[in-house]
Amino acid sequence: MDDGARHSVEVRFLGCFSLTVNGSPIRQWRAGKARNLFQYLVLNKDQLVTRDQLYDALWPESEFPGGSSLKVAAHALRRVLQAHPDRPGDTGISIVYRDFGYSIHIEDFGSDVEEFQRLVSDGLRAHRAGDAERTDRSLRAALGLYSGEFLPGESAAWVVEQREYLKSLAMRALDVVRAAAVTRDDFDDLIQVCRQTLGIDRYHEETYRVLMAAHGRRGEFDRARSWYELCSRRLMEDLAVAPDRETERTLQRIIPRTRLAPVRLAG
Secondary structure, X not given: OOOOOOOOEEEEOEOOOEEEEOOEEOOOOOOOOHHHHHHHHHHOOOOOEEHHHHHHHHOOOOOOOOOOXXXXXXXXXXXXXXXXXXXXXXXXXXXXXXXXXXXEEEOOEEEHHHHHHHHXXXXXXXXXXXXXXXXXXXXXXXHHHOOOOEOOOOOOHHHHHHHHHHHHHHHHHHHHHHHHHHHHOOHHHHHHXXXXXXXXXXXXXXXXXXXXXXXXXXXXXXXXXXXXXXXXXXXXXHHOOOOOHHHHHHHHHHOOHHHOOOOOOOO
């Protein structure tokens, strides 16, 4: 949504959820599933989502799908948005029931998830085409939108699936940007990109290896060793696994043998 344009309806999913209509945030969500129903419909905007799909996504624990829960949630959502199938009103949002399902239409809409995916796709296409400038511009803009995981705190299966998909896109974008920083030997940018990567995946061993190598090239052997030890500690304490052999070999290649003392791992 950082494309420079402002939209009548703006939705943010990354980092925290927010809905803004005509410049005013919607904060008073009614009890129940109204907000989750809105979120799910927005991700499938302009598509018919059947009642069965909605019950599977929003009420997976229900043994009696097809009851009144969905109607109650849809009614509450319309009350929140003041949107009706035949009269969108000032919001430009219409929620329509037809053919055993619901769809949502928004006249002037912007979403951080849609923009993030568009920018990553554009950046990766540019990368394949060898357009370094457009690659960097698009992927950095995408990463600027990735302010946190998708709908943090939510644990529904559809949320987790979408969260992991978007995280994989962010990691792919970071891989490309990081490789470009290595090629340019831009140490400051490399550190920033690596820190952002570890903020998303603290167990990403390749990032630790890149950091170790970067400090090694600068003769900062203590810093290289510190990154190795942090990697080792996180893997051992959180996952009960040792670093990959390639990570160990990276440390051995970087640090002169005269300075390479045994590393004590936690546990």
